[in-house]
Amino acid sequence: MKPGEVAIVGAAESDRLGVIPDMSDLQLNIDASIRALKDAGLTAGDIDGVASTGAYPGEIAHTLGIRPRWVDTTSVGGCSYFLHLRHAAAAIVSGMATTVLISHGQSGRSGVGSSPFSFSASGPLGQFEAPYGVAGFATMFTVPVLRFMKEKGISHEQLASVAVAQRKWAALNPRAFKREPITVDDVLESKMIAYPFHILECCLVTDGGGAIVVTSTERAADLGARPVYILGSGESSEHTIVSQMSDFTSSRAFRDAGAMAFAEAGLTPSDIDHLMVYDAFAHVPLYGLEDLGFVGPGESGAFVAEGHTSPGGRLPMNTNGGGLSYTHTGMYGMFALQESIRQVRGEAAAQVPGVEVGFVHGVGGMFSNAGSFIFANRRP
Amino acid sequence: MSKPLPRPTPETQRFWDGAAAGELWIQRCVTTGRYFFYPRDYSPFVTGGAVEWVKASGNATLYSYNIVHRPAPGFEDRAPYALAVVELEEGPRMMTNIVGIENTPENLILDMALRVTFEQRDGMALPVFEPAVAA
Numbered sequence: 001m002k003p004g005e006v007a008i009v010g011a012a013e014s015d016r017l018g019v020i021p022d023m024s025d026l027q028l029n030i031d032a033s034i035r036a037l038k039d040a041g042l043t044a045g046d047i048d049g050v051a052s053t054g055a056y057p058g059e060i061a062h063t064l065g066i067r068p069r070w071v072d073t074t075s076v077g078g079c080s081y082f083l084h085l086r087h088a089a090a091a092i093v094s095g096m097a098t099t100v101l102i103s104h105g106q107s108g109r110s111g112v113g114s115s116p117f118s119f120s121a122s123g124p125l126g127q128f129e130a131p132y133g134v135a136g137f138a139t140m141f142t143v144p145v146l147r148f149m150k151e152k153g154i155s156h157e158q159l160a161s162v163a164v165a166q167r168k169w170a171a172l173n174p175r176a177f178k179r180e181p182i183t184v185d186d187v188l189e190s191k192m193i194a195y196p197f198h199i200l201e202c203c204l205v206t207d208g209g210g211a212i213v214v215t216s217t218e219r220a221a222d223l224g225a226r227p228v229y230i231l232g233s234g235e236s237s238e239h240t241i242v243s244q245m246s247d248f249t250s251s252r253a254f255r256d257a258g259a260m261a262f263a264e265a266g267l268t269p270s271d272i273d274h275l276m277v278y279d280a281f282a283h284v285p286l287y288g289l290e291d292l293g294f295v296g297p298g299e300s301g302a303f304v305a306e307g308h309t310s311p312g313g314r315l316p317m318n319t320n321g322g323g324l325s326y327t328h329t330g331m332y333g334m335f336a337l338q339e340s341i342r343q344v345r346g347e348a349a350a351q352v353p354g355v356e357v358g359f360v361h362g363v364g365g366m367f368s369n370a371g372s373f374i375f376a377n378r379r380p
Numbered sequence: 381m382s383k384p385l386p387r388p389t390p391e392t393q394r395f396w397d398g399a400a401a402g403e404l405w406i407q408r409c410v411t412t413g414r415y416f417f418y419p420r421d422y423s424p425f426v427t428g429g430a431v432e433w434v435k436a437s438g439n440a441t442l443y444s445y446n447i448v449h450r451p452a453p454g455f456e457d458r459a460p461y462a463l464a465v466v467e468l469e470e471g472p473r474m475m476t477n478i479v480g481i482e483n484t485p486e487n488l489i490l491d492m493a494l495r496v497t498f499e500q501r502d503g504m505a506l507p508v509f510e511p512a513v514a515a
Contacts, residue, residue, distance in 0.1 A: 120387070121386060122386075122387040124418055126386060127386035127389075127392055128418050129475045130384045131384050131385060132475055132506070133448060133451065133454075133458065133461055135450055135452035143465055144444055145444070145446070146445060146446070147444035150490050191449075192447075193450055195446055195447035195449070195485060196485075242475075243474055
């Protein structure tokens with residue numbers, strides 16, 4: 001794809017976020033989708049492609065009355081929507097679809113109409129990790145960090161500072177789930193979940209949805225929308241179970257997806273005004289900063305602790321408050337995309353002045369899969 | 381609730397049979413001689429390449445870990461316990477538990493030498509690791 005061929009013309013989250021016990025997974029999808037279509041000035045009849053995880057593309061199409069000629073059910077964890085958007089862009093360029101709806105809805109907290117995480121006792125996780133006492137994502141995603149901290153010289157205080165920095169952004173965002181300011185001491189004194197991770201270094205568990213409408217730049221011009229142009233994108237996949245991640249100090253999937261996006265856009269980290277890195281746990285943005293090339297190896301902890309990603313810093317990151325403070329339904333990637341789009345459009349709650357080019361990076365599984373995008377408010 | 385048991389598949393059966401006999405069996409690529417984990421029918425290094433089973437030395441070092449404070453169902457009696465990833469002398473890494481030592485950050489030092497042992501569970505045996513030198 002050439003930079004700027006495809007544009008996002010609609011983006012919205014569900015009306016409510018947080019605790020929504022009166023809406024199912026599917027209705028959160030539908031709420032977000034209708035709002036994204038309205039944002040684009042379109043109706044279901046204008047959509048000919050639908051993407052979401054698992055069974056949802058079919059259910060969304062059926063519920064909204066869409067007649068898709070292109071469907072993507074890619075399910076690679078929290079960054080699935082990144083891959084949907086990338087595949088949709090390719091489909092639009094190739095002519096397989098004209099205008100695609102990408103939707104997420106998850107009753108992660110209330111569990112209404114959702115399926116719990118499950119796995120087979122005969123699969124890799126069931127045979128080679130679960131018997132040792134794996135207790136959900138907080139115990140799998142966190143396993144690499146002590147090796148990362150040792151090799152990169154990153155301290156517990158620096159890890160905690162990720163949560164502190166993002167809470168500063170959340171304090172500026174009325175929709176954020178957690179907004180009270182916190183200190184490094186607050187983080188280190190909070191309840192231990194999986195050493196070295198305290199509860200304030202772990203993502204929230206919430207309900208919510210989000211959706212995106214994407215089409216060709218040519219068609220976007222006819223819509224009178226405020227397009228966000230896709231300059232570059234990347235995706236990658238590495239291991240399945242976390243114990244088989246090839247290097248605990250650096251994610252190959254992150255490096256590959258990020259490098260692809262930069263190469264396609266013809267840009268480097270110094271061209272980026274605003275950054276989102278999916279933060280399921282506090283270490284993930286540190287890996288992201290290093291593996292995407294925004295800082296050198298071992299520099300991420302000091303970079304965040306010194307405030308460079310905080311409000312007023314030179315690389316504003318996770319400006320909605322992130323999965324740690326804004327919202328985390330389970331597959332948070334859609335919300336990272338939404339905030340990147342808002343910042344590039346200039347309409348975020350904690351808007352960074354002068355954002356023209358944004359980078360957004362998602363993770364799926366435990367560093368298993370990754371997706372990256374570079375968005376801009378102007379066509380190159 | 382009882383602790384989960386692995387359900388072996390044809391390509392992993394030799395590993396679990398070995399564990400039941402108190403031995404750690406892993407695989408290597410016949411072409412390159414490189415070891416890998418977890419068990420499979422073909423080499424990850426050579427497309428379609430043959431693999432062979434080898435009895436591992438049982439020596440390993442501690443690569444990384446966390447300490448679980450909110451235990452999985454069936455593990456309430458153990459919490460807090462470490463989910464550890466060890467690096468076998470042959471190269472591959474595997475998840476395991478560390479036994480024979482209290483699972484604290486002070487005791488669990490990265491790169492410490494470990495030695496395989498086996499935990500019996502409902503007729504199966506799981507490879508776990510203990511400090512190679514008594515603490």
